[in-house]
Amino acid sequence: MAGSENQTFCLQEVLDGFKLCLSPDKEVYMEHYVSGWRGLIKFLNSLGSVFGFITRDVVSKVQILVGLMNGANSSQYVTVQSMVQYELQNQQVDLTMTGVHPQSGCRTLLRLHRALRWLELFLERLRISTEDGKTSVMCSEAYNESLAQHHPWMVRKLAGMAFLVLPGRPAFFDIMNVGPPEQVVAMLGEAVPLISEVYQITEELYAKHNLLDLP
Numbered sequence: 472m473a474g475s476e477n478q479t480f481c482l483q484e485v486l487d488g489f490k491l492c493l494s495p496d497k498e499v500y501m502e503h504y505v506s507g508w509r510g511l512i513k514f515l516n517s518l519g520s521v522f523g524f525i526t527r528d529v530v531s532k533v534q535i536l537v538g539l540m541n542g543a544n545s546s547q548y549v550t551v552q553s554m555v556q557y558e559l560q561n562q563q564v565d566l567t568m569t570g571v572h573p574q575s576g577c578r579t580l581l582r583l584h585r586a587l588r589w590l591e592l593f594l595e596r597l598r599i600s601t602e603d604g605k606t607s608v609m610c611s612e613a614y615n616e617s618l619a620q621h622h623p624w625m626v627r628k629l630a631g632m633a634f635l636v637l638p639g640r641p642a643f644f645d646i647m648n649v650g651p652p653e654q655v656v657a658m659l660g661e662a663v664p665l666i667s668e669v670y671q672i673t674e675e676l677y678a679k680h681n682l683l684d685l686p
C-alpha cells in the first residue's frame with residue numbers, strides 16, 4: 472500500500488527496479504521501470520522543497536503511467552514495447568502537436584526516458600569522482616549534456632539554481648544508504664550499466680518508431 476511504504480531512499484531499491492526491468496528478450500517491464508522511478512522520487516523528497524518543482528513533475532508522470540498500467544487497457548501496458556505498439560496502432564499518441572492525447576504513455580515515458588540519460592551521466596560522474604568532487608558541477612554537466620536541450624530557458628534557470636544547493640558528495644553518499652563510500656562506488660558501478668542498457672533499448676525503440684520528439 473502506498474501509504475505504508477518505506478519512504479527512506481536506498482540506492483539498492485533503484486538498482487533492483489532497473490535490474491528487473493529487462494525481460495529475457497530485452498523488453499522493458501513498465502512495472503519495474505516505474506518502481507525504479509519511485510525509488511528516485513524518495514531521493515528527490517529527501518532533498519527538500521527547492522527540488523519540489525522537479526519532484527512534482529516526476530510524481531505526476533509516474534501517476535499517469537500507473538493510471539494506464541492499472542486502467543481498462545492494462546494488458547497493453549506490461550512492457551514499453553507493448554505500450555508503443557498499442558498506442559500507435561490505436562492512434563493514442565499526439566505525434567506532431569499536442570491534441571487529444573496530451574497524456575499518452577509514449578510521451579509521458581519519453582520525458583522520464585530523457586531524464587534517465589541525465590541519471591546515467593550523473594551517476595557515472597559520481598562514481599569516478601574524488602572525495603572533494605562537487606555534486607552541483609557533476610549534476611549540471613550531466614544536465615547540459617542531456618535534459619537541458621529539451622527544456623525551455625526558464626526551466627533551465629530553475630534547475631541551475633536548484634543544483635547549487637545540492638548536498639556535497641559525502642552527504643550525498645550518506646543519503647544513498649548503502650554503507651561506506653567504497654560500497655557506494657561499487658553499487659554505482661553496478662547501477663550505471665543497467666540504467667544505460669534500459670536507456671539504450673528504449674532509445675532504439677523510440678527511434679525506430681520516430682517517437683523521440685513527441686510534443
Ligand SMILES: CCCCCCCCCCCCC/C=C/[C@@H](O)[C@H](COP(=O)(O)O)NC(=O)CCCCCCCCCCCCCCC
Nearest residue numbers: 482511514515524525528529582583586589614618626630
Ligand atoms: C540530484 C538532484 C536532482 C537533479 C535533477 C536534475 C534534472 C533537472 C530536471 C529539471 C526538471 C524541471 C521540472 C519540469 C520539467 C518539465 O517541464 C519537463 C517536461 O515535461 P512536459 O513536457 O510534460 O512539460 N519534464 C521533464 O523533463 C522530466 C524531468 C524529470 C527530472 C528527473 C530528475 C530525477 C532526479 C533523480 C535524483 C536521483 C539522484 C541520484 C540518486 C542516486
